[in-house]
Amino acid sequence: MNYPEYKQPLNYGQVGTDILAWWKQNGIFEKSVSSREGQPTFVFYEGPPSANGAPGIHHVMARTVKDIFCRYQTLLGKQVNRKGGWDTHGLPIELQVEKELGITKEDIGKKISIEDYNQRCRETVMRFKAQWDDLTEKMGYWVDLDDPYITFEPEYIESCWALLKKLYDKGLLYKGYTIQPYSPAAGTGLSSHELNQPGTYRDVKDTTIVAQFKVKRDDKSEKLFVGADDAAETFILAWTTTPWTLPGNTGLAVGKNIPYVLVRTFNPYTFAPIRVVLAEALVGRYFSEKGKDASLEEFKAGDKVLPWRIEGSFKGADLVGIHYERLFGTNKGFPSFEGDERAFRVVAGDFVTTEDGTGIVHISPTFGADDFKVAQLNDIPALLVPDKDDPNKKVPIVDRTGRYVVEMGEFGGRWVKNYDGHDDSGTDYKTLDESIAIRMKGDGTAFKVEKYEHTYPHCWRTDKPVLYYPLDSWFIKTTAVKDRLIELNKTINWQPASTGTGRFGNWLENLVDWNLSRSRYWGTPLPIWRTQDGTEEICIGSIAELRQEIDKAVAAEVMTHNPIPEGATVDLHRPYVDDIFLVSPSGQPMYREPDLIDVWFDSGAMPYAQWHYPLENKETFEKNFPADFIAEGVDQTRGWFFTLHALGVMLEDSVAFKNVMANGLVLDKNGNKMSKRLGNAVDPFATIQQFGPDATRWYMIANAQPWDNLKFDLAGITEVQRRFFGTLFNTYSFYALYANLDGFQAREFDRVPHAELTELDRWILSKLQSLILEVRGYYDSYDPTKAARAIQDFVTDQLSNWHVRLSRRRFWKGELTADKKAAYETLQECLVVVSQLMAPIAPFFAEWLYQNMTNGMREEAVAKNTPLAPESVHLTLLVQANETRIDKALEERMELAQRISSLTHSLRKKSVLKVRQPLQRILVPVLNDTTREQVAKVEDLICAEVNVKHVEFLDDTSGVLVKSVKPNFKRLGQQYGARLKAVGARIQQMTPEEISTLEKTGQLAVEVDGQPITLAPDDVEIRTDDLPGWLVATDGPLTVALDVTLTDELRHEGVARELVNRLQNLRKDSGLEVQDKIRVTLASGQAGLEAAVQSFGDYIRGEIQAVALDFAADVNGGSVLEFDEYKVPVQLEVANG
């Protein structure tokens, strides 16, 4: 047997297992890299997964995408090194450890030492590594698992340090602050994780104030003083639920597109005449309908209803730049302020809404994240006071315990909220907020004071309200290279493009500095040591440097001994680095800045740190930077994609990757997020085992574009398996069955010359070349879905359901003629090429198909070093399309044949004439010679397919054609515009004479709405979709009629065919082999039957391989054939030998 044969159905899971074992045994992955040594490289970066959880089905998705392009580039002959990696630091691991130990962050350093805690993290983080490796292998993701980079290893961390030092030396690393949730009572910052604990958000009743900010009159604000014929001042209104932040106000934010109005009215507490600015949508909150346009002159102090009227309206953008007076200035005993000219002005903020308040937001940059951001963006300084310990240092007006600093005038030293638990039960007790409100009412700067209930986050430990407070943080100054980041991003090929321009592009446009600090335990420590006063610091860039500095510190007696002498193993994690003290040039001890760095720095550093660059392997790094291709989930946009890009630009002034695919999420079949809790998560191992890795991968890629979310439905895999893999397997089985019967073995040499092939063969080979071009194009442009769909359509529609179906008879009978050989060779070529084209997506099945098809050719291929010499499809070079074989006219007429056949089938169906009944002819109207010639060339195929004797063409000369016209709206629209409807209607009324004139003379003059116009042939589409007296079927411009006249001869032939069919079934049911010869006896006495056998005896005997076919009066003990009106006993004997 030249070609292995298999039982139906094929066990695809087993194919996966077998091929995997074979790959391993023969080191195919290694060979796929080593065999490309010296060739151009394709650089791929593996985004490191974290192995602290079990892999899910979505990982199969992401890794399939990665694998496809690495395999494809290998098929193109490039060398694709694929170093695996593991992400090992970060909060999720810490949380998991804490959960398992039943502890909280509080307990670290108390119930458990940092050393033990980190040890536990280290053990936990790789817990699922074995499962990950297993999945990687079983799904066929080729990546080097033997030598991965691991982010917790000392060399990796050392590389990160070296990179940080580079940034430090470029002045891109600095210490600043960021606004974070802070618990004054606990004296600690709170993570977003802690803030998301249940019960932290609570309803509280706070004093709220709508404050009046007095506008300074100048050119910019003149419009707010219209008709200012009196002493009325103009104020901007802003609402706050935290009045204690008002003395710290240095700006006001409006929404650029929000409409605002200027309202003339009175202050409800001082009754002074004023004008105020607020959002138009919120006027109703502060002013009653009664007071609208009421007389301002008649208003008296103490009146309940405030009269008001609108005196102007503006967009937020019109207000930007207006200056106002500081609310609590030095004149009122408050601290002095530097930078007046930049502060106390109106800016635009995209966070401003008209949901509540006044549509204008009060900004105090030290006490709100939005405030801080908008202030930074607009260069608005914060109110700061000198630190009492260090006059060089500036601190906020609230200290770390939650009380005002002493400089705060009459409120100095007061608690912002009750953080110390003092007695606040007295009836005349006033909170700071209330005191401020009273003061402002008196000053005429409060427009409205009221108690308001809202939700506010609380510290989960102390139950006290959270303070948004500036905390020290280390930053990478990404804003310094913002323009370059944007510029270089435009050179990256994003798939889909919108992620690059939109999600990522917008993110870069609004870039802020990268906050690197994390107050945690398990991660890369910040390699910066500082003196107590912060005046001297050092950034360490390597273990060697650290060792040297320690020696200096030992010499200066800052340390007693060097804990990491030459030759000792080094762990750069906490707590070890915290116990290292260094000495400054001036002899001061230096302590490590306690923070860890953002884990995203770890992964973003992988292009360098995976090679321990810049400490060594300069050449390897340079050869592998930047990456040609990376792929991860779209959720990584601001994670890995950003840190890779940012570090690439800052360190190398280059992109870090040239092509990137951001794939979507894998949801359950109903479109819900998969989660273990909901029980709708799909187990990747079970899926792969049941359906095999190929169908799983193929389904994921073919079903939807990778960047769309995938609704994962196992039924979809079944469908792919049946429709695509099943059909391909059947096609192979068909080939194998007959090739083995004929003892046929394809060779790369002595093939039937292409010119001698039949139309059908040249057609499928033409289609095959087109497919190669198409699929290569899709892979090249990172569109695997279209590649998969094109392959699938070729296999099912063209190869199986047309070429093989119409070729079946060529394989069945007779010797190995040239035509039969051509049929084998054509199918063989198609299957081998398909195995190559599908190999990136379905690597196991492709291997299976390739080997089954080519193993018999291997010896000769190796000897002569031909394209099929490689033992694995993944080691081959992807075939190039032979464009000289592409015959568009042939492809076109084959499509005509397919469509005419389909139409004829449909006519047979309508006339209830089964395909086995031969018919005389079909009629095809043709309007031009080209169509006629095209159809004529495929007449035989059509006749065989639909069982008619011939195709008859009807042209103009037949005199039976009825033509109709359809307006070509596209052309006409451009020419006639608004008159199109009338012109179209006129065209549909064209008479046969007019059509004829247009055809013959190439133009036709008609009148539309009294205006003469001239129609050209291109303005209409002429077709014939009716043949009077005939039943017709139409498909676009094609029309077919079927001659249903039955002659005796046709009837007899129909009977003969039925007979053949029944006898074939009988052969099969009797368990005969295809090659067995038989002897048949039929019961006599049925005239029609006997006549049919008389006329078509040779045909019948040939088909059923009968040496004899006779009638006898008495046939006993056999079967009875039933068809049409016949019922005939039959005897069938084997006649071998």
Place this chain on the structure above:
RNA sequence: GGGCUUGUAGCUCAGGUGGUUAGAGCGCUACACUGAUAAUGUAGAGGUCCGUGGUUCGAGUCCACGCAGGCCCA
């Protein structure tokens, strides 16, 4: 709240630059075919192309505003 993204048949998806009758596969129904047979063909049923406005002679396609789902960020 912001950015991005998706919305077309029961399900999964196609529908360059606008062109009048919106397609495929699966599923369903019926009929046929049957040396590939757990395959195949034909036909039928099934659509407010998420909604509302607008641009246009003409909108699934372009614009605006919404609605619903998703992701990321606040």
